[in-house]
Amino acid sequence: MSTLLDVKDLRVSFPTRTGVVEAVRGVSFTLGRERLGIVGESGSGKSQTGRAIMGLTPEHGRISAEKLEFNGIDLTRASKAERRALRGKRIAMILQDPKYSLNPVMSIGRQIIETLRTHEPVGRAEARRRALDMLAAVQIRDPERVFGLYPHEVSGGMGQRAMIAMMLVAGPELLIADEPTSALDVTVQLDVLGILHRLVADRGMGLIFISHDLRLVSSFCDRVIVMYAGRIVEELPASRLSEAEHPYTRGLLNCMPKIGVDRHPLPVLDRRPEWAL
């Protein structure tokens, strides 16, 4: 399996008035054309890991890494222009809530075309055709109609499909999905995941799926990384989640209520200071 992404000792920190906050503290992993889940609770550094790879760390944040390589390109040395050329074209990102991540004053079709024409020299008619094809690929029943709609005119599930269409239209090799279904209703969640699953498989993309939901991630991904306080505490194949060894992973799995299992009170996580060392 060829390596798409190679991350070694990635660190992201933010200077604040009260000292330096280390959001990511030495994360290492490699990714091939597979689905990798990154799981953790708020503040575990999972989103900042994704953003650092994408090149979207806030201006004042400091990134250091022994190695941050995408397809042989050293991302730590890449200029802003080089990062821009990669972003959207070869590495794409889906964010949590389509309400905030789509441009509210631009129709959905134009936003998809904008992405495409930024990265490829295609004509108007060709761009429109490809945008419509992409909308059809995310199972939007009437692409012509949705093409002309504005983000506030569509539901959350539809908005997230449009977001996926926009991110995949330029044919990226790596897709980072940061909580792509957390803002959606459960039944819609499954539809969107199904679409994502098929597109990632068909196009042979690498996927990093960032989520707080351990169960969801393990049902969707091939491999899972569990993060706590900016570090990876455990890495395991998704199918062997039940054999997780780290007490944090086990605690996370246990503390969720399950239908048909009567446990009162629920087991709670006993956080150990040594996990964060």
Add this chain to the structure above:
Amino acid sequence: MTAALAIDGLSVVFDDFVALQDVSLTVAPGESFGLVGESGSGKSTLLRAVAGLAPVSDGTITVDGKPLGDKRDKAFYRQVQMVFQDPYGSLHPRQTVDRLLLEPLAIHGFDNSESRIVRALDEVGLGASFRFRYSHQLSGGQRQRVAIARALILEPSILLLDEPTSALDASVQAEVLNLLEQVRAARKLTFVMVSHDLAVVTHMCDRLMVMQHGQAVEQLASADLAAHRVTQDYTRSLLTASEGFRRNG
């Protein structure tokens, strides 16, 4: 035995939009009742209508045998308390925890406010050291505990819970759910709990109602749901969805 809460043919209409249509339910004293549905199903609207935060267009709401009018008396606002979803939005950002807890006591003319505040904080597992903090100095779980303390400090008999844990991390959710169960047992409270998460509702509630498009789909016991004894297709699809993603081939 009179029901703690009885709702009959309740409708809520905003201009032309019917948010809730002809919904009826009864909750016995000390029972924990769940409302499940997706966004726009009317589950929160039902709770807000009971609390007096949404206009009742038709139907009746009865609390402890007393029908509620358009204007509720002060005793109602003591007896029925609500906990909201967003712990960041439901606490006053410029008031200390002490001030937040004092306000309801002052409104309802309770005495011994000093000892009540200390006791309330203790009951939700926050020590006295939290008393003079502002809400931005607390984590999400701690804020939700303060919101629960604020609801309990008036010694209500009914607690309306609108997605009380959906903004929290899974491990914090477990702690807050345990706290809620514990205070319900200790104070013999009646719960009406709204959630989009079937697992949370079946864990917390004895009976539940599934809602869709402002209407009741079905009412059933949590045990029946767990055993897949459901009659409606919509409930079944929610149940399947809550089991997580399955790769087909």
